[in-house]
Amino acid sequence: MADQxxxxxxxxxxxxxxxxxxxAIEVNAKGTRIAKAKxxxxxxNLTRFLPKAA
Ligand SMILES: [Zn+2]
Structure with a gap:
């Protein structure tokens, strides 16, 4: 999948x-989606954990 x-x-x-x-959204080894911004x-640097897509 392309970067989100x-x-x-x-x-x-x-x-x-x-x-x-x-x-950009990154996915870690556990499958958690993390958004990173400034x-x-x-x-x-800002990070935010995102809920799994519904
Ligand atoms: Zn600030």
């Missing part, structure tokens, strides 16, 4: 706030 992207809310631990961002405000 996730667009939505991430929680930035540095800003201590939710940020809208877009990033905070548009401070540039911190």
């Amino acid at each position: 992207t996730y667009s939505g809310e991430f929680y930035c631990v540095k800003c201590k706030a939710k940020r809208e961002a877009e990033g 905070c548009p405000v401070c540039g911190t």
